[in-house]
Each structure stands twice: as structure tokens, then as C-alpha cells.
Amino acid sequence: MPKDLKIDFVSDVSCPWCVIGLRGLEIALERTSDVVSADIRFHPFELNPMMVKEGENVGEHVARKYGSTPEQSTAAREMIRGRAGDVGFAINFTDDSRIYNTFDAHRLLHWAEGEGGGYQQALKHRLFEIYFSEQRDPSDHGVLLEAVEDAGLDRARAAEILASDRYAEDVRQAEHLWQSRGVHSVPAIVINDRYLISGGQPPDAFEQALRGIAAELAEA
Incomplete structure (x- = not known):
């Protein structure tokens, strides 16, 4: 009988390695069913919590934050695009x-997450698609409401949430919790509160880890 795993996936919507890691994990879970x-379960992490409303050009942001040259930034984007393609996801970066x-x-x-029924995962996927594949603004409330509706959630309820500060403190507390547990980069995938897998790993790496964990649990 398959072993039940609790997987906590700490990530940001604007993190390309997070969608690469999620797809790698999902493929591995299919292989190890x-x-x-x-x-x-998805938990919040903000790579750029002080980002201004209008956002910032990716190339300019990377140059300012990491000191990358335009050539280095372009090469990195192409590498990320390729890794995403390997797991069936389109990242359509432009200048x-x-x-x-x-x-x-x-x-x-x-x-x-509180709505159950896989809605959180569906919304996470849709937000990744909106940002990376469609190159749209995931801070725009109209775009967010479209994502909510596409994921099968209640648009009117989401509009009420966005018009208020509902869940703001919950998100901040969750961010602080995971940071206090040593998560300072994403994605961070924690299995059964014990095993940590970091980064946008390929499916083979996740599969090896999952089979190893399953074997260890079977021996316990």
C-alpha cells in the first residue's frame, strides 16, 4: 500500500525555479504512485516583498540585485526556459x-487552501501560467480574479478578500514561520516535517528521493 506523505511546498509565484520544481515533483509523484x-500544501515566500506596484523590468532587477550583466541575464533566462520546457511548462521571458x-x-x-478540493494547487498552477506563460501582472486584481475563476473558486468571495486586508496577517505569520525554520530560498519542499528538498530539481531527483523516503517509512 502506498505511504501517505505530507508535502509542504514553500514558494513564490514569481520564482521560475518554483514552477520548475513543482512540475518536477508532480511528475515524480505520478511515477511513484x-x-x-x-x-x-503551498506556503508563502516573497522574493521581493518591497516591490513597487508597477513592478520592475526583469533585466534591470537582476542587474541591480545580483550584479548580472545583460549577457548573463539573457543566458540565465534561456537556461531557465529550457529547464521549464523539460517539464512541460512554458516560460516566455522577453526583454x-x-x-x-x-x-x-x-x-x-x-x-x-481552506476551500479544500485541490483548489489551492489549481490556483497555484494558474498563477504560474499567468505570470510566466502569459506574461501578465499577478498583482493586478482583475488578473487575480480571473485566475480564481479559472481555478473553480468563488470570484465574488475573492473580490471581497482583495478589497480588504483579509488573510494578510496569516500570510505574514506563515512567512515568518518558514523563515524561522531556516527557509531563506525557494522552492523548499518539506516532506513529513522531516525531509527537505531544496531547489527546482528535475523529476529523476524527486523520484529518487520519494522512493528512498518510502523505503525508509516501510522499514519503520
Whole structure:
């Protein structure tokens, strides 16, 4: 019988390695369905919590934050695009791509978790698509409401949340909790409160880890 796993996935909507890691994990879970079953819960992490409303050009942001040259930034984007393609996800970076504030997206993801039924994971996927594949602004409330509706959630309820500060403190507390546990980069994937997998790993790496965990649990 497959072993039940609790998977906590700490990530940001604007993190390309997070969507690469999520797709890698999901592919690995499909491959290992004979030995594990999993419940994935998503938790907030903001790469740029002070990002201004209009966002910032990706190239300019990377140069300012990491000191990368335009050539290095372009090469990195191409490498990320390729890694995403390997797991069936389209990242369509351009020279005009921007980074945006993701706090309101995290508030909606927190709400979606409480709705059950896989809605949180569906919303997470849709937000990744909107930002990376469609190159749209995940801080725009109209865009967020569209994502909510696409994920099968209540648009009117989401509009009420966005018009208020509902779940803001919950998101901040969750961010502080994971930071206090040593999570300072994402994605961070924690399995059964014990095993940590960091970074946007490929499916093979996740599969090896999952099978190893399943074997260890079977021996316990």
C-alpha cells in the first residue's frame, strides 16, 4: 500500500525555479504512485516583498540585485526556459518582462487552501501560467480574479478578500514561520516535517528521493 506523505511546498509565484520544481515533483509523484500518495500544501515566500506596484523590468532587477550583466541575464533566462520546457511548462521571458509584488496572490492562495478540493494547487498552477506563460501582472486584481475563476473558486468571495486586508496577517505569520525554520530560498519542499528538498530539481531527483523516503517509512 502506498505511504501517505505530507508535502509542504514553500514558494513564490514569481520564482521560475518554483514552477520548475513543482512540475518536477508532480511528475515524480505520478511515477511513484505505486509507493507513495501525497497531499501538497503551498506556503508563502516573497522574493521581493518591497516591490513597487508597477513592478520592475526583469533585466534591470537582476542587474541591480545580483550584479548580472545583460549577457548573463539573457543566458540565465534561456537556461531557465529550457529547464521549464523539460517539464512541460512554458516560460516566455522577453526583454520587457517584469517582476511584480505577489502578496495579494499569496493571500488568495491562503484562502484557497481552506476551500479544500485541490483548489489551492489549481490556483497555484494558474498563477504560474499567468505570470510566466502569459506574461501578465499577478498583482493586478482583475488578473487575480480571473485566475480564481479559472481555478473553480468563488470570484465574488475573492473580490471581497482583495478589497480588504483579509488573510494578510496569516500570510505574514506563515512567512515568518518558514523563515524561522531556516527557509531563506525557494522552492523548499518539506516532506513529513522531516525531509527537505531544496531547489527546482528535475523529476529523476524527486523520484529518487520519494522512493528512498518510502523505503525508509516501510522499514519503520
